[in-house]
Amino acid sequence: MPAHETQMSGGVAPGRGLPRDLLFALFCAAILAGEARPAAAFEIFGIKLWGSSKDEDADIVDPLRYSVTLNAPDADKDLVKRLENASALKNDEDHPVSGSLGLMAKARGDREQLVAALYADARYEGVVTITIEGKSIDELPPDAEFKGPQPIPVVISVAPGAKFTLGNIRLKGDAAGLASADFGLIAGGDAGSGAVLKAEALIVRALKDEGRPLAKITDREIVAEHASSTLDVTLTVAAGPVAAYGDTTVEGTEKVDRDFTEYMTGLKRGQQYSPQEIDDARDRLLGLEVFNSVTIKEGDSLDANGNIPIDVQVSERKPRFFGLGGTFSNTEGLGLEGYWGHRNLFGQAEKLRI
Structure with missing residues (x-):
């Protein structure tokens, strides 16, 4: 990462204009620096102006190219699109893998992702088969070698099966008094894995909104009834006690x-603990514009006083920045301006921009 960030804009950049000769010299220096690199692609300020990313493939050990065919004759267009998006083999088809072992690993990982995509569409009896050079990956040895002409043919066949709906729904433990319908779990409704996971998150959030930081799903029983194409869901929940904030620990600060x-x-x-206050705290820290990322986590258990410890992890941005801007007018011609700024002058997010 460069020591400062840049900005190029078609509008007028606020601040004091820099001498045009200096700006022109900076631009020329960037071009000369780019030409000195033995690369086909040219970038300036992180923006690729021309060239190809194929040069990146030159670093791959034992590059092996492949072609992919995805067959899902019984899937509708939306499901086919989701399957294509889930397939790393399909998305990375233009880039070689590292040898036969790399292709096998990619194919096995792809099958898991495709099955997950079927589950997300409530297809719990779907079958995904992947062949390489006509042989199923289940039948190939771990050290299989693909020495045929490249690209090596890979075929993904997907039989999605019936779409399931929700069947019997039970909430147990501390969630026994809650109505599953309030969280989107309705008999005959969407049985996609995403819908179930969303409901779990909503249940936990509802309990945390009561001031219970340790609320969690303790057991999940999911049964696919293939005869009726329904999904029975049983969730057991532990709410935990109401608690207040304990010590707040901050990690990652430098300047x-x-x-x-x-x-x-x-x-x-x-x-008293509140998940909304945790969200607000994260937004407030990001709003200081001195951190790239902010993560706030509750402790896994209460402290000796029955309070919940809070861990704040941050990653700082580079404090200094500058920007360039340009304008063009048929009356005043070309205009170039720049600015310099500092996000954290004295350690408490004080800002200066000139």
């Missing part, structure tokens, strides 16, 4: 003051 970061979370020790 930004750690105590300031903790203060800006707004999570006060002894105040």
Whole structure:
């Protein structure tokens, strides 16, 4: 990563204009630097202006090219599209793999992703078969060698099967008093894996909204009834106790003051836990514009005082930045301007831009 970030815009960049001779010299220097590299592609400020990404394939050991055919005659157009999007073999077809072992590994991983795509569409009796050079990957030895002419033919065959709907739904444990329909689990409704996982997340969130940071799904029993094409779902939930915030630990700060970061979370020790406040704290820290990422996690257990510890992990952005902008007018001609700025002058997200 460069030590600063750049910005190119077709509009007027705010700030003080830099001398045109200096800007022109910077542009020429960037071009000369690009020409000095033995690469077919040319980039400036991280933007690829011309060239191909095929040069990246030159670093692959024992490159092996393949071609993919995906057959799903019983799937509708939407499902075929989802299968294609889930297939790494299909998406990476233009890039070689590293030898026969790389192709086998990619094919086995692809089958898992395709089965997951079928589950997401509530297809729980679907079958995915992948062949390489006409042989099923289940029949090939782990050290199989594909020495035929490239590209090596790979065929993915998908029999999606019937689409399932939800059957019997039971919520147990601390969720026994909740109505499954409130979370999207309705008999005869969507049985896709995504719908079930979404319902689980909503149940846990509802309990956490009561101030219970340790709420979780403790057991999940999913039974596909093939005779009726229904999916029976039983979820067991542990709510855990209501708790307040304990100590907040901040990790990852370098130039930004750690105590300031903790203060800006707004999570006060002894105040009742709220998942919305956790979300707000994350947004507030990102809003300081000094962090690339912010992750806030609750502890796995309560402390000795019955409070929930909070762990804040951050990754800082580069403090300095500059930008270039240009305009063109039929009366004033070409205009070039630039600006320089600092996001964290004294450690507490103080900003300067000139």
